[in-house]
Amino acid sequence: MVKPMGDGKPDAVVVAGPTASGKSALAMAIAREFDGVVINADSMQLYRELDVLTARPSREDEACVPHRLYGVWAAASHGTVGRWRQAALAEIAAANAAGKLAVVCGGTGMYLKMLVEGLSHVPPIPPEIRDAARAKLAGIGAAAFHAELARRDPVAGAKLAIADSQRMLRAYEVVEATGRTLADYQAADPLGTAKWPTIVLLPPRAAHRVAIADRTRKMAENGALDEVRRLLAQDLPDTLPAMRALGVREFAGHLAGQYDFESAINMLSLATAKFAKRQATWFRGQMKHALRIDAQYSESLMGQIRTFVKQIR
Numbered sequence: 001m002v003k004p005m006g007d008g009k010p011d012a013v014v015v016a017g018p019t020a021s022g023k024s025a026l027a028m029a030i031a032r033e034f035d036g037v038v039i040n041a042d043s044m045q046l047y048r049e050l051d052v053l054t055a056r057p058s059r060e061d062e063a064c065v066p067h068r069l070y071g072v073w074a075a076a077s078h079g080t081v082g083r084w085r086q087a088a089l090a091e092i093a094a095a096n097a098a099g100k101l102a103v104v105c106g107g108t109g110m111y112l113k114m115l116v117e118g119l120s121h122v123p124p125i126p127p128e129i130r131d132a133a134r135a136k137l138a139g140i141g142a143a144a145f146h147a148e149l150a151r152r153d154p155v156a157g158a159k160l161a162i163a164d165s166q167r168m169l170r171a172y173e174v175v176e177a178t179g180r181t182l183a184d185y186q187a188a189d190p191l192g193t194a195k196w197p198t199i200v201l202l203p204p205r206a207a208h209r210v211a212i213a214d215r216t217r218k219m220a221e222n223g224a225l226d227e228v229r230r231l232l233a234q235d236l237p238d239t240l241p242a243m244r245a246l247g248v249r250e251f252a253g254h255l256a257g258q259y260d261f262e263s264a265i266n267m268l269s270l271a272t273a274k275f276a277k278r279q280a281t282w283f284r285g286q287m288k289h290a291l292r293i294d295a296q297y298s299e300s301l302m303g304q305i306r307t308f309v310k311q312i313r
Contacts, residue, residue, distance in 0.1 A: 011095075011096045011101060011102060012039075012092050012096075012101070012102035012103070012197075013030060013036075013104070013196075013198070013309060013312070014041075014104045014105075014112060014115075014116070014196050014197065014198040014199070014290075015027040015030065015103060015104065015106075015198075015199050015201075016041075016105075016106065016107065016109075016112055016199070016201070016287060016290070017200055017201035017202065017203075017283065018107055018202070018203075018208070018275075018276035018277075018280045019055075019107055019212070019246075019272060019276050019279065020055075020208065020212045020215045020272070021107075021201040021202070021203050021208065021211075021276075021296060021297065022203075022298070023105055023106075023107065023201050023297065024038075024055070024061075024105060025297050026199070026201065026297040026301075026305070027103045028057075028065055029299070029302060029305075030101070030103050030305065030309060031065040031066075031101070031103050032064065033302075033306065033309075034101045034309055034313070035099070035100050035101060036100055036101035036102065036103045037065070037066040037067075037068060037091070037094075037101070037102055037103065038057070038065060038067045038068070038103045038105050039067075039068045039069055039088055039091045039095070039102055039103065039104045039105065040067070040068065040069040040070045040105065040106060041084075041088065041105060041106025041107075041111045041112055041115065042054065042105075042106040042108055042111075043084070043106075043108040043110075043111060043241065044241070044242070044245045045070055045071070045106070046069060046070070046071070046072060046073045046079055046084065047071065047073050047074070047075045047079075047241075047242040047245070048071035048072065048073065048074060048075070049075040049227070049231050049234075049242065050071075050075070050227070050231075050242060050245050051071065051227065052219050052222055052223050052224045052227045053219060053224055053227055053228070053245055053246065053247040053248070054245065055215060055219065056070050057070060066100075068095075069084070069087055072087075075231060075234065075236060075240065075242035075243070076234065076236055076240065076242075077240075078241065079241055080170075081110055081111055081114045082114075084111055085111070085114055085115055088111075088115060089115075092104070101309075107279055109279065109283065109286060110167075112198075112287075113286065115196075116196045122174055122178070122182070122185050123178055125173045125177045126177060129173055129176050129177045130169075130173050132176075133169050133173045134169060134237075134239055136148075136172075137165060137169060137239070138239070142162045142163065142165060143162055145165075145168060145172070146160070146162045146168060148172070149172050152175050152176075152181075153171050153172070153175050153182070155181060155182075155183040156168070156172075156181060156182060156183070165239065166241060169239075197291075197309075197312040198287055198290035198291065199290060199291045199293065199305060199308065200287050200290045200291070200293065201293050201295070201296070202280055202283060202284065202292060202294050202295075203294070203295055203296040204294065204295070205277070208273075208276060208280075208296070209273050211296060212269055212272050212273050212276060216265055216268050216269040216272060219247065219268075220261070220264075220265045220268075224247055224251060225251050225254070225255070225261070225264075228247065228248055228251040228252055228255065229255060231243075231248065232252055232255065246271055247268050250264045250265075250267045250268040250271065251264050251268070253267075291304075291305075293305075
């Protein structure tokens with residue numbers, strides 16, 4: 001169990017925001033000042049092969065403050081929100097037991113939502129059903145698979161985009177294995193309702209685009225291409241989450257001779273900006289009770305943030 005604060009909430013702070021908003025630097029600053037441990041809530045930073053592409057904390061960062069759940073899964077594995085949540089709660093409990101503040105940091109909205117709201121008790125999915133669902137998606141294509149899902153689970157069909165293959169597969173395999181939809185399980189057995197203290201960074205769009213372009217350029221200069229080359233050498237299925245990380249497709253195209261390196265960098269910068277826009281929209285809509293800071297992280301914000309953290313501890 002996670003050690004509660006006086007009001008029954010876990011002794012943890014959530015730091016959220018779109019990619020390249022400075023949330024990792026903010027989480028480190030809080031951890032330094034309040035004797036904390038930074039716990040990853042970014043679905044791609046979990047994969048050990050995605051160091052450069054995900055701008056994972058450096059060895060110097062990890063030497064400065066403890067970091068947990070970074071680079072802990074193999075790209076060949078199929079990570080799930082349930083698997084991550086179980087590990088994150090264990091790390092929060094370990095931090096609390098050591099008298100430290102857990103600082104949960106990430107930009108994967110579904111992970112953060114499931115952390116604070118809980119997961120429904122969906123029975124384990126037999127491997128043969130999971131494999132059959134993936135084979136079906138590969139065989140008939142995303143559009144036809146989405147139509148089939150919508151027929152069997154209208155709620156999921158209406159909610160999920162055709163491009164969201166991971167969540168489509170999850171919804172499909174649940175109804176295939178159990179005869180019930182995810183919505184049925186969520187309505188019948190919600191696990192959590194606590195609203196954890198949360199800080200969301202939402203930089204102005206123009207400044208954010210500049211930060212994204214700068215970070216993309218640094219990735220390209222610091223080994224992103226070699227990282228993708230090594231990942232592709234594993235010959236992993238395209239359906240694995242790690243293979244859908246930003247930068248994999250863009251640099252793979254360059255490696256295949258489809259366009260030059262500069263074009264790959266520009267494509268990645270544009271794709272990242274679009275992704276960050278979707279993230280920001282999600283955070284604005286889903287985290288309305290968070291401390292919202294409409295700026296890129298800088299040390300000048302620490303006065304406000306320090307006051308916020310002191311009030312909740």
